Amino acid sequence: MSIASALAICPDLVIVDGEDLTPFRDVSKRLYALLRSYSWNDRVERLGLDEVWMDVSDIIEYNVELLNRHDLEHSWFCLDNKDPEKGFAFDARGFAGQVYGREKVGLEGPGTGGYEGGQAGLLRTKLLLASHLALHLRLKIEEEGYTTACGISTNKLLAKLVGNVNKPRNQTTLLSLGPDDGEETVQRFMGSHQLRKIPGIGGKTAAALSDYFISQSKPGSSSPPNPKEITVDDLLSCPGLSPSKLDSLLSSLSSSSSTGTGTGKHILSLLQGHDPSPVKPARSIPTQISIEDTYFSCPLVTIEQIRRELVKITGSLLKRMKTDLMDDDKKRWLARPKTLRLTTRPRTDPKEGRGYGYGRVSKSQGLPGYVFNNGNAHGDDEIVQRLVAETLLPMFRELNPLNPRKGGKEYSIGLLNVCVTNMDSIDPTTAGGGGSGGGGRDIKNMFMRAREFTVYDPEHEHADNTGTQPETEAELLEHSDVDVDVDVHAGDPSHDPDLNLDMSDTSYESSNGKARGSLKNNDNGDPSTTNHQQQQHPVSTIHEQAQAQAQADRDTNHHLGTNMSTNHYYFHIEDDDEVWDDSPDNVWNHNEEEPTEEDIDYDDLRDAEGMSCVNGDSDGDGDGDGDGIKCPLCNHFIPLFALSAHERFHSMEEFEGELD
DNA sequence: ATGGGTCCT
DNA sequence: AGGACCC
Known part of the structure; x- marks a missing residue:
């Protein structure tokens, strides 16, 4: 619902201006730094303010070898390869948190040890270790006052998706075992998703794919499917589907290339849960910084209005540049953007600006060097005024050249965005x-x-x-790949510096008892079990949760199995995300199928x-x-x-x- | 919706 | 410069 219609219904509604993201950005930065401090390889990739992937393969590989398979219960997870005492104790007989996928391959009984079951066992052990690492990191984040969800799997795609399964406040490890049954588990998992839910398949691609499915489905057989509900399984069931078919379906999309996804072949592999994209190294410097404002309900018409707005925007942009592109003492620039871009959304003719981004137009130009001078006594005001007058306003006129009509209104501008980009990075390290x-x-x-x-x-x-x-x-x-994806939830950090209590309240319902339900108690198919302990305070919560978790691990007599692991650690600071749409048989599969041979060509069994x-x-x-x-x-x-x-x-x- | 971001033509 | 994707 738009704010306008909300106000129409409820005139006394108090609207809190949410346009300043600074508090969110600050929290995000803090938590990101925290996670990054645990990484050995610095592959810690951010997505938005509230998500992170970590590739923890190296940490896991190291710890696999530390594991004493004769005493899994009293295991030690080492967090620092230079200091064996840095780490935490854990019970390696079971997974931390929830597991998606079959329970099988009994490799873990006393006497057999964890990773002696061949490569299947090794891979499963890695996932198991990763689940404990994920829990540890999530608890660290809870100490900061934020709750998280996390997915643990073998690539970014799967880690991200499986992180939704027990979303508000738990973690899920995708237990896909081996080339045969592992693929099967992955495919069952992928297949149940709606097309649009697959990261990398956006609105356009999903629409094109859905159209195709509908065109292929039998006319008489059933009522016309809702395009939004078409699943990966549906699409894959089309007989004629092939990479080249997909290529042609998607060719009408401009350049048919979306985020990393090339063409049909790539989309198809996404649908199968494959994702070769690496977790990118942590970045300290963004590729662009932009500030924008919308004036939808009250478009800007005069050039003076526009000038004033540009001054406001440019002022905050310069501030952002200083906090994000200068070192801490604000002595020198760590990066200088070379390009300035102005984007506007002019009034669209008769019908409303349809989709997102509709009608945006932009113009780029070199960013004058004087913006890097220190603002003098009166701050940056002169710099800002000059930039607007000498650069941005001329750019604006080029973007919106059209007839200043004789009458009152020269322009009708619904959006202004000022962006600096093309960073020239000066990084001493x-x-x-x-x-x-x-x-x-x-x-x-x-x-x-x-x-x-x-x-x-x-x-x-x-x-x-x-x-x-x-x-x-x-x-x-x-040499192996493990990603972790965490998901942090919290209340609005801008409301209250004392937000811990609020946040623990909001994410209360999914705590300790749940883990116990993970594989053992969830025969009812309900992944969320009620919590058995009331929590008054987040800190006590954390430890109770960890203890319950440990107990749960003991209860769920998991077997070690396999997988290349990639743990996708995903943190999420807002809490209004869609939660996994959990039809029980999507989330849990209870069928005891035969163990299949596990035969991954694992390159690093030392x-x-x-x-x-x-x-x-x-x-x-x-x-x-x-x-x-x-x-x-x-x-x-x-x-x-x-x-x-x-x-x-x-x-x-x-x-x-x-x-x- | 909004106010951001990313990467790829 | 713009389009697709992500939050």
């Missing part, structure tokens, strides 16, 4: 690489090599490491000893001391824990040198 001017040493590489020779024991290298050295530590650890190559304890005494390298630049002995900082020190030094 990247200076050795491609960042700035030519001739620097490749500091990063020097350190990598030093690490290699000093820390890694060649006997413990990968089997596939024939002749070549491992290029980087990250790559050494990176002996248990292999771990010593990455645990930073090359003297093998388990305490992690005595390890370090000789700095390739200054020849000092640097303990491992200080290595990153030391490397940064040299990079910075070099960067400053370049400035001279």
Whole structure:
């Protein structure tokens, strides 16, 4: 419902201006930094303010090897490969949180241990570990006052989707086992979704696909299907469906390419739950910053109105630039946008602007360098005024050239957006690489090599490491893929700095008892079990929840199975998202089907000893001391824990040198 | 709806 | 410059 019609119905309604996203942005940044601090490879990709994927493959791989299969109950999850004592205890006999998918492949009984069941067991163990890591991270976020949902799976697509299954406040691991039955589980999961729910299939693509399905379905057989309800299964059941068929269906869409999805082939693989896209490395600098305002109900007509609005917008934009593109002491710019873009939505002729973004037009130009000067005594006002007068207003006139009519109204503008983009990044930590001017040493590489020779024991290298050295530590650890996706929920952070209580109240209903229901108690098919404990305070909640979780893990006598894991950790600060539409048989499958052979060609099944190559304890005494390298630049002995900082020190030094 | 973002032609 | 996607 629009605000206008809400006001018509309820004239006394108090409308709170929600246009300032600053508090949300702040919270988002904090939680993002928190998650990022747990990552080893820095693959922590944000989507919007409230979602994150993490690729935790390296952490999981490390911990798989730490696992003592003879005492799973008292397992230790190590969060820092340089400090064995950093981590948490957990019970590896069961999954944390909920599981989607069959329960099978009994690899986990006493005596058999977790990952001796071959590759199936290894992969399942990874998912299991990832589920415990996810819980740990979610609890950390709860300590900050926000609740989360999380999906754990083997790629971003599946992790994101499965994170919806127990959405308000729990996590779900997609237990897809092996190439045979695993695909089957994945396909059952994917198949039940409406087309539009698949990330990467947006409104246009979904409409085209639905049209096709309808055109193919038998005329007489049933009532015309609702296009929105057509599922992946429906579409895949079309006999003539092929990549090239899809290509032609989608060719009318401009460039038929959506987010990473190319053409028919790509869409088809999405529908099958495949997603090769990597979790992208964390970014400290956005690719664009924009501020916009809409004037739908009261379009701007005079140039003076427009000027005033542009001044407002540009003022906040400059502020945003300073908080997002300058270092903390606001001494220097970390990145300078080179391009300024103005977007407007002019009045559309007779009929209303139909869809989203309809009628937006934009114009770009170089961003003048003076905006990076420090505003003088009166702040940035002069800069803003100048930018509007000299650049933005002329751009506006170019965008809206048309006849200032004789009468009153020259323009009718429903939207203004000012954007800076095309960042010129000045990142000291990247200076050795491609960042700035030519001739620097490749500091990063020097350190990598030093690490290699000093820390890694060649006997413990990968089997596939024939002749070549491992290029980087990250790559050494990176060989399997695990993504985590978390989902954080919270109330409105702008209302109240003391928001913890509010938020715990809102996300109250789904706590501890639920986990117990995960596989064992949910024979009724209801994934959400009532909670058995009233919670007065979020902090007590957390621990109760964790304990209940541990108990649940013990109860649900899970078996270790398999999967390449990608845990998609997704955090979500708003709480009005759609929740998984849980028809029970979508969410849980109880059929005991035969175990199928698991035969994934898993490339990295090492002996248990292999771990010593990455645990930073090359003297093998388990305490992690005595390890370090000789700095390739200054020849000092640097303990491992200080290595990153030391490397940064040299990079910075070099960067400053370049400035001279 | 709104006020943001991303990447790909 | 715009279109598709995402929140």
